[in-house]
Amino acid sequence: MISVLNLNVQHRGAMSGVLTLGSLDPAFEGAPAVDGPVQLDLRAVDFVEPAGLCGLAALLELLTQRTEHVSLALSGRNVAAYLERMDFFRLFGGRVEVHPDVSSLEERERHNPGTLQELINFHTEEEIPRIINRISEILKGKEYLLRERVAICSTLSEICANAAEHGTSSFGAFAAVQAYNHIVSGSRRAGEEVIISIADGGPGIRETLARNPQYKDHTETDNEAIRHALEMGVSSTGELGRGGGLTLVAQISARSGGSLSIRSGAGRVTVYRDRKNSRNVPPFPGTFVRVSLPRHAAEDRP
Known part of the structure; x- marks a missing residue:
């Protein structure tokens, strides 16, 4: 019998139908109980x-460790086409069954719009410069000033380095980036927004x-530990010059x-x-x- 993990996808407002990390909360909550075939319902x-x-990538890594039979249920071709464009099926196609079949999508001719970094899986610091260079290209294409790009990319590089260093599981770390021609957070005025995600x-x-x-006194709860990690200079090693990435990115x-x-x-913590x-x-x-x-x-810019 196949267990089904449902999502919490909003049905109204600006985030209606959007897959966010929060949408996956019910699936993360149910994942520890999975002990056989499971389907993730993304319809x-x-x-x-x-x-x-x-x-989604982190969730599937968790599920595929628990069972060899993981499937995704999709509705229509738009979401499937986007996942293919973001290299999702290149990373998971051999381990996850998809309904409906999306094999024909791989035959499409693609172009790089200059607004995204496909989902990438990395394990070492040597792989990070390629990710950071791509982020810098996206920011440059969106007319971020050189000083802005340098500040953003240098601090993101430290975050990626932390991910590679601490990603001790078999899957390491994932990153994905995309620029949009609309504001999906903040003031919601006309403009653009770059979303960067690292797991x-x-x-x-x-x-x-x-x-x-x-x-020791700042790690009684996960939220307390996250808040403390956001303070300048806080790192597990205590090394001089470490522990500033999250603080600077927040600023x-x-x-x-x-x-x-x-x-x-x-x-x-947001x-x-x-x-x-x-x-x-x-x-x-x-x-x-x-x-x-x-x-x-x-x-609208000053």
Whole structure:
């Protein structure tokens, strides 16, 4: 008998039909009980953002460790075509069965619109420059200034390095990036937004910080550990010059009216310009980072 894991996809508002990381919460909650064939029902999904893509990849890595029979149920061809364009089936096609069949999509001619970094799986720091260079190209194409690109890419490089270092599971880490011609967060005024998502399968922030005795009082909960990790200079090693990536990315995204969301273990902290929101969530197998970098239309910029 096939177990079915459903999603929590919004049916109204700006995020209607969008696969986000939060959409996958019921599936992450049900994943530990899977002990046989399982199907993930994505038929309510009309659109996939990078956070949903990386979250889906991490979820499937978790499920394929528990059973050899994992399938996806999709509705229509638009979502399937996007997943193919983002190299999802290149990474998972041999391990996950898809309904309906999408093999014909692989024969399509594709072009690079210059607005996305396909889903990429990485394990070592040597693989990171290619990811960062692609992010820089996307930001340049969206007319981010050189100083903005340098600040963003240098701090994201540290986050990717952390993901590679702590991604001790067999799947390592995933990253995906896309630029949009509309604002999907923040003020929602006309403009553009770049979404960057990075997920690793490591032990998580709480366990990592707990290795350093000086942070013992800040790791009682996952949310407390995430909040502490957002402070400048905090790292598990205590090395000088480490532990600034998350703080700087939070500052950069906040200045642009965007957000930084970090999920690890059963905690999630989202940083906006004037506040931090914490909430308890179903456990995530590692650490997840989502960065939103909006830009208003040229006539609205200072």
